[in-house]
Amino acid sequence: MKRKVSITIEASADHPGILTVQDALLQALDFFNMLTDEATPNVVWNLTLATTNSPLTVEGEPVDLRTQAGAFAAVEQRVAVIERNFARVASGLNFDETFPRERLETARKFLKRTTNGIGATITRFADNATPIEIREPIARRYFEEVEKPSLSLHSYLFRKTARHERGSVEGRIVEIGTDYDVPAILLTESKSGRQIWCRIDAHSEKELAETIKAKDAWERRRVRVRGVLNFDDSGKVLRVVDGAVAFIDARNINADELVDRDFTEGYNVAEYLDRLREGEFGR
Numbered sequence: 600m601k602r603k604v605s606i607t608i609e610a611s612a613d614h615p616g617i618l619t620v621q622d623a624l625l626q627a628l629d630f631f632n633m634l635t636d637e638a639t640p641n642v643v644w645n646l647t648l649a650t651t652n653s654p655l656t657v658e659g660e661p662v663d664l665r666t667q668a669g670a671f672a673a674v675e676q677r678v679a680v681i682e683r684n685f686a687r688v689a690s691g692l693n694f695d696e697t698f699p700r701e702r703l704e705t706a707r708k709f710l711k712r713t714t715n716g717i718g719a720t721i722t723r724f725a726d727n728a729t730p731i732e733i734r735e736p737i738a739r740r741y742f743e744e745v746e747k748p749s750l751s752l753h754s755y756l757f758r759k760t761a762r763h764e765r766g767s768v769e770g771r772i773v774e775i776g777t778d779y780d781v782p783a784i785l786l787t788e789s790k791s792g793r794q795i796w797c798r799i800d801a802h803s804e805k806e807l808a809e810t811i812k813a814k815d816a817w818e819r820r821r822v823r824v825r826g827v828l829n830f831d832d833s834g835k836v837l838r839v840v841d842g843a844v845a846f847i848d849a850r851n852i853n854a855d856e857l858v859d860r861d862f863t864e865g866y867n868v869a870e871y872l873d874r875l876r877e878g879e880f881g882r
Contacts, residue, residue, distance in 0.1 A: 601669040603647060604678065604724050605658040606630045611718040611735065618653040622716040627657040629709045630722065633702045634659075636677045642670045682724040685731045693745045696781075696801055700841065707746075713738035760829045760837060768795060768828070768836060769847065771819035775811060778838065782807075786824065788836070797824040797839035807844060821847040 608626050610618035631644045641664050648658035663670035671678075677699075684698045684706075694706065710733070713720060719734040770786035777783055778796040782804045786795050799807060826842035863871040 601660060602671040602725055603658050603660045604634065604644075605648070605656060605722070607654050607656045607721040608717055609654040609719040609721070611716055613718075615718075616653075618655065619716060622712055623653075623655045626709060626712055626717055626720060627655065629705050629712075630720070631657075631659055632705055633681050633699070633709070634674065634678055636674055636699075637701075639670075639673045641665050642673045678724055682722075682728075682731070685722055685733065688741055688745075689731050689733050689737060691737070691740060691745070693741075696804070700801065710738045710741055714742065760831065763827050763829045763840075765826070766828045767823055767825040768797070768839060769821070769823045770795070771821050772816045773819070775813070775816050784811075784822070784824070784844070786822065787819070789821075791835070793835070795836055795838060797826070797842045797844075800826065800841045800843055803842065803844045823847055 606627055608618065608623050610616065634644065636642075642661050643664060644659035645662040646657070647660050648656065650656045661670045661674045662668065663673065680697050680699070684694045687693065687695060688710070694703065698706070709720070713733060713735055717735075719732060721730050721732050723730050768786065768788055769790075770788040772784055773787050773794060774785035776785065778798050781798045783796050783798045786797055787793070788795055823845045824839050824842040825845070827840040829837045829840060831837050866874065
């Protein structure tokens with residue numbers, strides 16, 4: 600399937616005749632980076648149009664390098680996510696939980712550039728689609744009225760966090776719910792016995808929504824959650840953020856599998872222990 604996506608970049612009203620090469624090209628690059636899914640490395644955005652004047656318009660079409668054919672079906676879901684989230688920002692809302700987390704910083708730089716050097720970015724996610732315009736006032740409002748309160752709330756909620764690092768915790772599910780409106784599971788950690796909220800990443804959220812059941816909490820099912828561990832001043836884990844969940848299922852073992860009839864090398868237990876104390880084994 601052939602389908603093209605484009606972005607038009609306009610200069611700031613502060614200097615309407617000047618659109619720097621750096622700002623324009625970085626904006627276009629960040630846009631197509633957001634549209635690129637690392638899970639489909641063979642699909643690239645083929646440059647089909649780039650204007651030579653200001654405002655700059657860049658157009659791309661997804662192509663599979665193996666077949667040289669259009670490959671919009673492979674990126675359709677990713678494009679839909681970016682399109683929906685751009686529309687949210689243009690309406691004064693924040694990115695939702697479906698936006699690729701690994702591209703959030705790219706999106707932030709994209710918007711920041713629209714407050715400093717770029718006056719507007721106009722995106723079309725199909726040839727006949729309604730353009731989505733993010734102009735300088737919208738970008739400024741995002742940082743002042745959307746991002747800043749969100750960061751302030753995060754700072755308040757996690758004010759006790761002393762450090763964070765990637766790692767994992769193991770434990771048993773106590774509750775399936777939310778941690779400050781973010782999908783999460785509450786674990787009783789195996790080592791400490793402490794209860795820890797583990798926020799679930801977007802991928803695990805979709806998977807768990809279809810597989811996790813109430814009895815997983817009732818039966819205290821064992822799991823491992825890998826993500827960003829938040830520690831307090833004493834080194835205790837406060838919570839896990841962006842966690843990926845893996846269930847740990849115990850295997851039923853027959854007692855015969857644990858028995859080693861040759862362990863004492865033919866001696867009875869008392870004689871084996873005597874010889875072990877005198878150092879006759881292990882030399």
